[in-house]
Amino acid sequence: MLANGPLPTLPDKLPNVGTTIFTVMSALATQTGALNLSQGFPSFPADPALLALVTEAMAQNHNQYAPMPGVPDLREAIATKVQADYGVAYHPADEITVTSGATEALSVAISTVVQANGAGGGPDEVIVFEPAYDSYVPAIELNGGVPVYVSLAPPHYAIDWDAVRAKITPRTRLIMVNTPHNPTGRVWTRDDVDQLAAIVEAHNLLVISDEVYEHIVFDRQVGAGRQHHSLMTHPILRERTFVCGSFGKTFHVTGWKIGYCLAPKALTAAFRKIHQFVTFSVPTPMQYALARYLQQPEHYQSLSAFYERKRDTFLDAIAGSPFRYIPTEGTFFQTLAYGHLTDEPDTELAIRLTHEIGVASIPLSVFYHDRRDYRMLRFCFAKDDAMLREAGSRLKAWSNSLV
Numbered sequence: 001m002l003a004n005g006p007l008p009t010l011p012d013k014l015p016n017v018g019t020t021i022f023t024v025m026s027a028l029a030t031q032t033g034a035l036n037l038s039q040g041f042p043s044f045p046a047d048p049a050l051l052a053l054v055t056e057a058m059a060q061n062h063n064q065y066a067p068m069p070g071v072p073d074l075r076e077a078i079a080t081k082v083q084a085d086y087g088v089a090y091h092p093a094d095e096i097t098v099t100s101g102a103t104e105a106l107s108v109a110i111s112t113v114v115q116a117n118g119a120g121g122g123p124d125e126v127i128v129f130e131p132a133y134d135s136y137v138p139a140i141e142l143n144g145g146v147p148v149y150v151s152l153a154p155p156h157y158a159i160d161w162d163a164v165r166a167k168i169t170p171r172t173r174l175i176m177v178n179t180p181h182n183p184t185g186r187v188w189t190r191d192d193v194d195q196l197a198a199i200v201e202a203h204n205l206l207v208i209s210d211e212v213y214e215h216i217v218f219d220r221q222v223g224a225g226r227q228h229h230s231l232m233t234h235p236i237l238r239e240r241t242f243v244c245g246s247f248g249k250t251f252h253v254t255g256w257k258i259g260y261c262l263a264p265k266a267l268t269a270a271f272r273k274i275h276q277f278v279t280f281s282v283p284t285p286m287q288y289a290l291a292r293y294l295q296q297p298e299h300y301q302s303l304s305a306f307y308e309r310k311r312d313t314f315l316d317a318i319a320g321s322p323f324r325y326i327p328t329e330g331t332f333f334q335t336l337a338y339g340h341l342t343d344e345p346d347t348e349l350a351i352r353l354t355h356e357i358g359v360a361s362i363p364l365s366v367f368y369h370d371r372r373d374y375r376m377l378r379f380c381f382a383k384d385d386a387m388l389r390e391a392g393s394r395l396k397a398w399s400n401s402l403v
Helices: 021-032 050-060 070-087 101-113 134-140 161-167 190-203 247-251 265-278 284-293 303-318 346-358 385-400
Strands: 094-101 125-130 148-153 172-178 206-210 243-247 260-264 331-338 376-380
Touching: 021 284, 021 346, 021 376, 050 284, 070 260, 070 284, 101 172, 101 206, 101 243, 101 247, 101 260, 101 265, 125 134, 134 148, 134 190, 148 161, 161 190, 172 190, 190 206, 247 260, 247 284, 260 265, 260 303, 303 331, 303 385, 346 376, 346 385, 376 385
Parallel strands: 125 148, 125 172, 172 206, 206 243
Antiparallel strands: 094 260, 243 260, 331 376
16 A cells, blocks of 8 residues: 655756757647748658668568667768768777767767766866757756856857867866857868867867768858868867767658767777667667668768758848848758847747747757847758748748838
């Protein structure tokens, strides 16, 4: 017989965290029938050839647990791809782990490094550039770490490396990197990579690099040779960095939740100790399909041009509006500034526009720890062209009504 009385009180391990803004805005878009340019997922289908490879893999009975580090065929395909793209060799057996999306890779990497009572005599500190993707800080705090923020400001979101150096203390253990950057679309320069490497070497730090948008970089001709500078391409950073990638973002299959982590052998061994007790392995037939699909690099090599056309379709649709913006350098997100039109807080405006004109977005303030509000909204243009034109038309009509 159970004793009477209240249930045990649960500890609140994340007292400052509620439901993510992505869930809130997508739910609101569904509720109102709005065009959902908030959450970062495509509205168009994946390549039928990739889907056919999954069906084929299932028919070949690849339906049981995959090996914990990932299907060997896929790890070998990733190694081949990385060597071809960046000229960097990762051993498929010891340095590549397939994960349940990049979010798991990021979370496990943070768990691998961060301690509540670290070598500095207290909780490990982690440098976080903000605006920051919303999974970083909760993972740091769940592992007893302390986020230390370096805030970047519009319109260019350039990094003040002297400010970064000023944030380093004896407790600093890790630096979080995201390039191309969500939500701003900024792409790191080679100087950024060199500056980071100098800091990491001087202070004996580790790095986690979120590179899920690696193949979505724009304006290569007008951008003075702009390209994605993976941290693995720097010899100092190669030995100290967990590089996290995503097939979901690259191949329009975000619902598969398949990513990967590249790291030197010792880091990977520590990473896998945790990964094996988080998800153990990820869906087997999808891994076999992706291994086959990667044999044709054009599937991802055309991605930048594909999304640049999407970006330009959206920007053409709002051309002539009073919104202020710089065309995004990478990712499939475009930010628009509206502070000269209204002083309405960005979260309130994002909700109101979803209700009133049927276009859902993400307010940029949610990516800052102090919710600083630059009056910016983020729009995802990984949508079909008709949706982008209609959303742009509605936004243009609304903004023009304010001037």
